[in-house]
Amino acid sequence: MLLLASSVKLVAEIALLALVGQWLLGLLAGSRREENFFYRLLQVLTNPFTKTVRAITPRVVLDRHVPLATLAVMAVVWLIATIAKVNICVQIGMEACR
Structure with a gap:
């Protein structure tokens, strides 16, 4: 479960950073x-x-507001993944989470 929570958290962090970078x-x-190569790269991500x-x-949500909704989601x-990871680490002990 710790691996799942960490993986979901990592994917969410990559998506959040890519969205902010694209903005x-x-x-x-x-x-x-x-026309910018890096903008298109972040768009692919x-x-x-x-x-x-x-x-x-x-x-009803306009297409130009979808990236903001994506950021919020x-x-x-x-x-949620961070809270789950903290709960798992508290249950199994902090030494096992390092």
Whole structure:
């Protein structure tokens, strides 16, 4: 269970960092962000998460708000995985979690 909680937490952290990086790079690149190689690379990393959130959100949510919803969902997933990992570590002992 510790491996599962750690893995989910790691995937959530990668998605969160990629989303934040994509947002910051979008701010810096402006209207030419679609031509930026690194922006497209981050877009490839976040695309599975964004498509999943788009599939579960109602159509009332605009497409431009889906990345923000993805960020919120991944933050909640990260928080739940962190709490689960802490609970598992408390149960089995801190020495086994290192």
